[in-house]
Amino acid sequence: MTDTKTFGRRSFLKKSAIAGGAVAGSALAAPAVLAQAPIVLKMQTSWSASNIWQEFAQDYVNRVEEMSGGRLKIDLLPAGAVVAAFQVMDAVNDGILDAAHSVSAYWYGKNKAASLFGTGPVFGASSTAMLGWFYEGGGAELYRELTQDIMGLDVIGFLGFPMFAQPFGWFKGEVNSVADIEGFKYRTVGLAADLFQSMGMSVAQLPGGEIVPAMERGVIDAFEFNNPSSDKDFGAQDVAKNYYLSSYHQAAEQFEFLFNRFSFEDLDPDLQAILKYGVEASATANTSKAMRRYSADLQWLQNEAGVTVRRTPKEILDAQINAWSELLPGLEEDDFFKRCVASQREWAEQVAFYELMNAPDYALAYEHFFPGKLKL
Secondary structure, three states: OOOHHHOOHHHHHHHHHHHHHHHHHHOOOOOOOOOOOOEEEEEEEOOOOOOHHHHHHHHHHHHHHHHOOOOEEEEEEOOOOOOOHHHHHHHHHHOOOOEEEEOHHHHOOOOHHHHHOOOOOOOOOOHHHHHHHHHHOOHHHHHHHHHHHHOOOOEEEEEEEEOOOOOOEEEOOOOOOHHHHOOOEEEOOOHHHHHHHHOOOEEEOOOHHHHHHHHHHOOOOEEOOOOHHHHHHOOHHHOOOEEEEOOOOOOOOEEEEEEEHHHHHOOOHHHHHHHHHHHHHHHHHHHHHHHHHHHHHHHHHHHOOOOEEEEOOHHHHHHHHHHHHHHHHHHOOOHHHHHHHHHHHHHHHHHHHHHHHHOOOHHHHHHHHOOOOOOO
């Protein structure tokens, strides 16, 4: 009996086109050369059209289309165009979408281990180092095991753009201690929700587009999203004026590029390679753009929007690290979760040792040339 699921719609179209071409060719006295129409993939993001991350997704699309010489086209859509921001995994699995641009924490409700691919405990390794874990430390195979073997999803995924550590977030007043945040209704996603709940916060997991309205209605008291540009674009500065940078709740996240397995595998090998390695190319482009835009928008928030930019107090950072340590034993009762964390811990112990031992004190140099600007 033929498994109809393995007979993708593109292979059907391809075979139909070949058969049709053979019939047409037999009726012609001379061979005809027909232009090949591009293959169009429908990709939705989890970001609004105005979010800088939609531009980051477009960076990927531009590279894929140029490298494919026009053989691939990607119809890039913002959140809500087909499904809601948190529903892209289901839509890709079901074939409603061919692809998605998102983060793994958005499907954390299906399996908490999803959050380990970007928003898990921080063992001292940077986001760039943890992207290395995905490609060189066994992370990609663990991701495949989770999505395909354990969860039975028809998806293929890659990680890109190692994000800068996410700010602790936006608060209406000043916070200096763990006691100051206890009882706050706070927006975050993924395992960061478990982290902050254990620290006394009440957590709401909301897409980016719902944050400011929730703040205005009093549904939440404080929030984080990701970076100065995204926060500025959705109006964070209009509902809070205290912006705390540095945190361990999501200090090593990456973009997730999802593909429907049948759509992906129906493509010629070179087009599959372009989709895969286009993720790596976009990571470089996204990083460069983020450096320019995030830093400029942080200055605008501080100098034009009246936002007070602060470093998160050490007491709160220490409490976050301790909270991660207390959370892990319960989460590691799940065998896959435990194996995945063990792999990350082993990678971080080796790679972060080199990274941290080798790095000079950049703050020292910055303070020398720009005295008084840093308030650490």
